[in-house]
Amino acid sequence: MAEIKLQEITKQFGPVEVIIHADFTIKDKEFAVILGPSGCGKSTLLRMIAGLEDISSGKIIINNRRVDTLPPKDRGCAMVFQNYALYPHMTVKGNIGYSLRIAGVPKAKREKRISETAELLGLSDLMDRKPGRLSGGQRQRVAIGRALVREPDVFLFDEPLSNLDAKLRTKMRLELRRLHDRISATTLYVTHDQVEAMTLADRIVIINRGRIEQIGTPKEIYKQPATQFVAGFIGTPQTNFFRGTIDKTVNRFTDSGGEVFDLPKEITRPLNHRDVVLGIRPEDVEMGGNTVTARVDLVEELGSHRILHCSCGSTAISVLDESEEEKQPGEPVPLGFPSGKLLFFDPETGSSIQPEKTGLV
Ligand SMILES: Nc1ncnc2c1ncn2[C@@H]1O[C@H](COP(=O)(O)OP(=O)(O)OP(=O)(O)O)[C@@H](O)[C@H]1O
Ligand SMILES: [Mg+2]
16 A cells, blocks of 8 residues: 655745645555646655655655655655666666665575566566666666665656657656556656656646646546646647637637637537637647638648648647648638537636536536
8 A cells, every 4th residue: 555645745945936735645556647847846746755855844645654754765665767877887786686785685585586676677688787788778677677676665757768769768658557557556757748648647747837737647637628738738739729708699709819710609608708718629620610711831741640730810720630632831721629629718817617617508
């Protein structure tokens, strides 16, 4: 049982508040990913759990035990960093076994744990090599092995794959997920890469400027973003946003540039006269619909599909186009916004507004 509970955690560096009231629980055996842009406080949060950084206020509870007052070694966490920090003069075996040796684990037991770990990570044939003669992926596996051999309650990863090339990252990502499915240790994994988060996580914790924006499964985060930030952060190309006002008498949304979008009355009625930000994902826009007409500016051909970068009045809109027809810059394209796919946000707070939840439908 290794549940991680963060209760009202804050962190200040001098006058600057870098973590603002983090309050959430990572379930036993869960693979949770902390996702957010550079500088939002991901590493700080992880380091506070590991005990490498003090908290300013709040409580951290692991395994029903308050740990924020304990030194790192007593918290039952093992951390893997971006720069693997292997001992260059030690072999793979020496690196993996180091913490056990320091902890005074008897030789026979140590040997057994080292060889089990190496086997699990596919390192058995490399035991006598030094890190300088390993590939990036192999080094990363040794770093994981060094954490794994301690049989921690909790695994903390801080961007462990960001030094690897794109292909190796994808491979290691799958390996990490498989490893988790085999050993089922509670895992907290930090990344700024949304694809990594979506593919690895049971649940994602999205942070923006020290504040938690949403916690949910990858599907929930994609389908029901709680804020405009989340809708914009998840998805490539980015979600299209238009700021404007809704008028139910003509069933229209007029954006700030004067562009007019026809919308169904079940949407315009509950949101009548409201200033809103309307969002729609490029993959949800229908070619040949009748919501609005845009003009193609640039075509990005990707083989299986293309991305059309268009303008809709003064606002840019990108559209995923899977049709056979080629499009040329300058061409007008009629677009449809399926009402079930529309996202609405409060322009001031950024919070999601769902028409069906206004109670007026
Ligand atoms: N020791 C420190 N003293 C002062 N400010 C700090 C310190 N460490 C981090 N910060 C600030 O705290 C904020 C959060 O930093 P943190 O390293 O947690 O971000 P991050 O989300 O991990 O970013 P990245 O994706 O770039 O690694 C940043 O604005 C950073 O400048
Ligand atoms: Mg970081």
